[in-house]
Amino acid sequence: MQDHSLSTPPPTLKQDVVADEVEREPPSRKVDAKLVVLACLLVLASLTAAYLASAILLPLVLAFVLKLLFQPAMRQLERxxxxxxxxxxxxxxxxxGLIVGLGAAVSGPAAxxxxRLPQGLPRLEEKLHFLSRPIQTFQNFMRQMGASSDPGIDFLGTLFQGTQHFASGFFETVLILFFLLMSGDTFLRRTVEILPRFSDKRQAVELSQQIEQNISIYLVTITFMNTLVGLATGLTMWATxxxxxxLWGVMAFILNYVPIMGPVAGVxxxxxxxxxxxxxxxMAFLPAGLYLVIxxxxxxxxxxxxxxxxxTxxxxxxxxxLIFWFWAWGVAGAILAVPMxxxxxxxxxxxxxxxxxxxxLEG
Incomplete structure (x- = not known):
């Protein structure tokens, strides 16, 4: 008896390629639009609160970041x-103590x-006489815009506007940092105890470990690299x-914590x-050029x-x-911008x- 059923033809090369592409295609991301909108609103509300309550939040955030920086040292001491x-x-x-020592070491050279500035400004104007007309035009433009006749004062005022909150909250930062280091994993344990489901408990622990590990590695690596930059800059400036x-090494070390804006200010x-x-x-431009190379x-x-x-x-x-946190919290905010x-x-x-x-957010 003959089989009258239709036989399935063998798949063609084009069908194989299409099927392979379908298998390789990554699964689509399911986006909860309501949750994303709520998250965006929460971020906006948090940024507004950060600006309005900077005197309270800046010491708290700085203490938390320093706690992550000191966590490896705390682990070693506990061992x-x-x-x-x-x-x-x-x-x-x-x-x-290191900060006080460096401050005492650079205070004399900085003073x-x-x-030297009053005696050096006429020489500087003489060397940069070819820029006198553009500078004068810029100053006239700033006066027409209602700015001060001395842009340097305005710039310094803007630069350290938010830093006053940091100086006034120095004691709060030290106090909060001490108790954060003492508490260890207490807040994480309490959070795990409150969460109802085991999956939520595990997610909280994993998330806390990722934040602590990654940010600690980032801060330690950046601090080590900034130390090398400070040493190289100090020796280079001495050689030139x-x-x-x-003085120059400490300045380069601090400026390198602020991406882009810090090196530009250093140049x-x-x-x-x-x-x-x-x-x-x-030859006067050689120090700035070597610093840029470093x-x-x-x-x-x-x-x-x-x-x-x-x-990434x-x-x-x-x-x-960087722009927002520099505007909200000054220099301290610019330093904390990338870790946050x-x-x-x-x-x-x-x-x-x-x-x-x-x-x-990924690069």
């Missing part, structure tokens, strides 16, 4: 059986450079004839210092190689974050409904 309270006190004393290597400062110190106009090697080659696998933030959002943006991205990556926001 050698040092009590947590004593370990926290030792870490804080060592950190702020000396400030004393500017002198005061400790301007070294240009100004070179013109005041070095007689030859061409920054490019560190910022474009070494640091991305160390952190690219952990942090959108550079446009980094710039916007990285923490927010880690939280979005760890919570499934917020994955689209984390994907948007």
């Amino acid at each position: 050698i059986s040092v009590p947590r309270g004593l370990a926290a006190l030792l870490v804080i004393l060592a950190f702020f 000396e450079w400030a004393g 004839g500017l002198g005061d290597p400790v 301007a400062i070294f240009t100004f210092a070179g013109l005041l110190t070095i007689e030859d106009t061409v 920054h490019l090697i560190e910022g474009e080659i070494v640091t991305p190689m160390l952190l690219a696998k952990r942090f 933030l959108n550079p446009v959002l980094v710039i916007l974050s 943006l990285a923490i927010f991205k880690i939280v979005c990556d760890g919570i499934k409904p917020l994955h689209p926001i984390g994907h948007f």
Whole structure:
């Protein structure tokens, strides 16, 4: 008997390719529009509250970031059986003792450079006489816009406007930092105890570990690289004839915590210092050029190689974050901008409904 059923023809090459592409196509992301809108509204409300309550929130955020920075040191002290309270006190004393020591070391050279300014300005104007007309035009434009006749005063006032909150909250920062280091994982344990489901408990622990590990590695790596930049800058400035290597090294170390804006300010400062110190106009730009080379090697080659696998933030959002937090909290806000943006991205990556926001933040 003949089989009258239709035999299935063998698949063609085109069908195989289409089927293979369908199998390889990644699953579509399911976006909860309501949750994304609520998250955006929450972010806007949080930014508004951060600006209005900067005197309270800045010490708290700074203490939290410093806690993440000091966490590896706390782990090492706990391994050698040092009590947590004593370990926290030792870490804080060592950190702020280092700050006081560096401040005392650079205060003398900084005052000396400030004393040179009145005598050095006529020489600077003579060297930059070809820029006199553009500068005068700019000053006239600023006067017409209602600005002050002395842009330098306005700039310094803007630069340290938010820093006053940091100075006034210094004691609060130290106090909060001490108790955060002492508490350890207490808040995480309480959070795990409150959450009803086991999956939520596990997600909270994993998210906390990711934030602590990634941000600690980021802060330690950046601090180490900034230390190398400070050492290289100090030696370079000493070799070019500017002198005061400790002053320039500390300045480069601090400025390198602020992406983009810090190095730009450093180039301007070294240009100004070179013109005041070095007689030859061409050689006066050498300190700024060498500092720029050091920054490019560190910022474009070494640091991305160390952190690219952990942090891939959108550079446009980094710039916007720097501008906002500098406006809201001053210099301290600019330093904290990237760590806060990285923490927010880690939280979005760890919570499934917020994955689209984390994907948007990715570089």
